[in-house]
Amino acid sequence: MIWNQAESAPREAIEATQVARLRETARRVYAISPFYKKKFDELGVNPEAIKSVEDVQKLPFTKKQDLRDHYPFGLFCVPMSEVVRVHSSSGTTGKPTVVGYNAHDMEVWNEVMARVYTMSGTSAEDVVHNGYGYGLFTGGLGFHTGAEKIGAAVVPASGGFTDRQLMLMRDFGATVLACTPSFALHLAEVAAKAGNDFRKDYKLKTGIFGAEPTSKGLKEEVAKAWGIDYHEVYGLSEIIGPGVSCSCKHSDRLHIFEDHFLAEIIDPKTGEVLPEGERGELVITTLTKQALPIIRYRTGDITSIVKEPCACGRTHARMESIVGRADDMLIVNGVNVYPSQVEHVIANTEGVTLNYQIIADKKGHLDKLEILVEVSEDILVDNAGDMERIKKDIQASLLNNLYINAAVRLVEPNSIERSVGKAVRVVDKRRD
Numbered sequence: 001m002i003w004n005q006a007e008s009a010p011r012e013a014i015e016a017t018q019v020a021r022l023r024e025t026a027r028r029v030y031a032i033s034p035f036y037k038k039k040f041d042e043l044g045v046n047p048e049a050i051k052s053v054e055d056v057q058k059l060p061f062t063k064k065q066d067l068r069d070h071y072p073f074g075l076f077c078v079p080m081s082e083v084v085r086v087h088s089s090s091g092t093t094g095k096p097t098v099v100g101y102n103a104h105d106m107e108v109w110n111e112v113m114a115r116v117y118t119m120s121g122t123s124a125e126d127v128v129h130n131g132y133g134y135g136l137f138t139g140g141l142g143f144h145t146g147a148e149k150i151g152a153a154v155v156p157a158s159g160g161f162t163d164r165q166l167m168l169m170r171d172f173g174a175t176v177l178a179c180t181p182s183f184a185l186h187l188a189e190v191a192a193k194a195g196n197d198f199r200k201d202y203k204l205k206t207g208i209f210g211a212e213p214t215s216k217g218l219k220e221e222v223a224k225a226w227g228i229d230y231h232e233v234y235g236l237s238e239i240i241g242p243g244v245s246c247s248c249k250h251s252d253r254l255h256i257f258e259d260h261f262l263a264e265i266i267d268p269k270t271g272e273v274l275p276e277g278e279r280g281e282l283v284i285t286t287l288t289k290q291a292l293p294i295i296r297y298r299t300g301d302i303t304s305i306v307k308e309p310c311a312c313g314r315t316h317a318r319m320e321s322i323v324g325r326a327d328d329m330l331i332v333n334g335v336n337v338y339p340s341q342v343e344h345v346i347a348n349t350e351g352v353t354l355n356y357q358i359i360a361d362k363k364g365h366l367d368k369l370e371i372l373v374e375v376s377e378d379i380l381v382d383n384a385g386d387m388e389r390i391k392k393d394i395q396a397s398l399l400n401n402l403y404i405n406a407a408v409r410l411v412e413p414n415s416i417e418r419s420v421g422k423a424v425r426v427v428d429k430r431r432d
Contacts, residue, residue, distance in 0.1 A: 003118035003150075004111070006259045007314045011307065014315065015053050017259050021287035023050040026059065029293050032077040035070060036060075036295060056262060056285055057273055061296045067097040067238065076100050078291045087237050088136045099138075099237050100291040106145070108288050112243035112257050113146020119248050119255070119312075120206050120231040122176050124151030127203075129169050131179030131187075132211070133159040138241030139211055143178045146243065152176070159183070162190050170201050177207040181214045181222050182423035185354070188225035189414075204228050210235065210242060212423055213322045215340045216252070217347020218354050232321060238297055239284050245319055250311040253318035260288045263317065264296070265305050268326045279304040281326050282319070300326045302338070330360055330426065332367045335404050339425040342371060345397045351379045351390045355416050361429040369406040371398075377413050 002008060009017075026047035029036035039060040040047070049055065067075060076083065084103055088096040101109065122128065128147040132139030140158055147154040155172055157165050159179075166187060169177070177184060184207060191198070204226050209219075210233035223230040234254050235242035244261055245254035256263050261284050265274045268281040282299045286292075302323040309315045324338030331337070339358060346356055355374040360367060373394065379386055387410050394408045417424075 001118055001121070002313060003115045007115060007255070007257070007316055009259075009315060011315060014258050018053050018262050018287060019050065019055075021259075022053070022056060022262060022285065023047060025285070025287055025289075025293050026050055026295070028077060028290070029295060033075060035066070035075055039295075053262070056264065056296065059285075059295050061271065061283070061298050062294055063298050064097055064238065064300070067099075068095045071095040072098040073100065076292055078102050083291055085141075086136075087138045087141075087241065089237055096136075097238055101289075102291040104288075104290050105240075105292075108260060109142060109240050109243060110145050110149040112240065112260060113142060114149040115257060116208060116231075116233050116243055116246040117146055117150050117152065117176075119246050120176070120208050121229065121249070122147070122150065122152055122206065122208075126152045126175045127173055128152050128154045128176040128178060129157055129165070129172070129174035130154055131157050131159060131165060131177065131183060132242075138235070138237045142235070142241040142243060143208070162187060163194075166191050166194070166196070169204070170196075173203050175203050175205050177204055177226070177228070179207075179209065180211045180423070181209040181218055182212060184209060184222045185218070185225060188222070192225075198225075198227055202226070206231060208233050208246070213324050213338075213340045215343035215347055215354075216321075217344060221347070221354055234319070234322065236299060236301075238294060239286055239299075240289065244284065247321075248310065248312040248314065251318060253306065253310075253320055255310065255314050255316045255318055256305070258316045261285070262287055263305060263319065265303070266298075268302075277304055277306055279320070279323065282322075302326060302329070330358070330369075330428065332360060332369050332404055332406075335402070337369075337402060337404055341402055342398070343425075345394060345401060346373055349390065349394050349397065351376050351386065352394070352410070353413065355414075356425070357416055357427060358425060359427045359429065367430070369404060371406050371408050372411050372416060373408060374413050374416055375410050 030047050045058050082102045083100045085101040088098045130143050134140035206229040208231045219230045232247045233242050235244040245256040247254045264283040265280040274280045282301045282303050284297050286294045304320045305317050307317045353374045357372045359370045391408045398404050398406050
């Protein structure tokens, strides 16, 4: 089922829409935003010169620091009297990035989220348990109003309070679960320990998960634990929030809603656009936002894009699940390491769970990598033989597949701190 026929438009029509909207967005920011006017003038770019999708490469990049430098509302292109919603990033380092929406932007957001829900098989007949955090984070409210758009009942559970969430899911008859994949797995673990019968006590049929890089192994474990279809959603507050892309049941790749977002893949070091299918940094230009239009935003997320149509009938380009972040990528003794790659190795190892943490440190002038991995409940920590075998298997796989030499430490079940939000997978003590 497809929410909007724009999702299955021919490639020529998609690109014609993108060019027209790109030119209009460029005109808008050039006329209204001193920041973008200066950027355009420095490059000698005139919005009227945009004649093709490829012409986006003539435009300047925008970085997260640009939003911080113009904190809080310096990049807005409408007066505050027209702003109906403000969100921001967590701001864990320095100033947060602040984003604004006018009424038109809210319609766009609800439209793309309606596509996400429809892609996951959600309809007005469903009860959506929304476990994303509410507040300045875009996740909770983005999923909330999107569910209302399609007429579904939404339970605004937010994050935390695991036992209470499970009670609400059971008593309210939730059929759709929306939260981070790590929290979904945590909910399943707690429910299993409490002796819940997943088939009898819960009515879940599908889940929409995002907000953190996720390996195929973790997706499969969440889907198996709950007995549901797994759909992955991608978004970021600077662009709109959740709703930039989503996976359907026919493909692990995520459909990008190209009539609203123009996506590119660049070499994160040189900024050069890479050929279709190659992995690099995702860059997004908003095509329909008014309050905070963004030109060529460097997301920092590492992925790849292909444009062949999907078996589901949608023709929009599809992106690979986020491999990691350019700024979260670990370089260990000259080797690039992404958490999702480590997770993939762990997922293929018997006797352990997907709860792990990567710790990078220094030993003299050399990098040192330690990986904590929780063993399964049925593996006895005091069984030295099993523990040694599992540890060696992981270390060998890391070396053979990723070319990294890491010390693996197996720890007891539930000993690594759980997160109700985004899982903290990497601790880089070299930056301390």
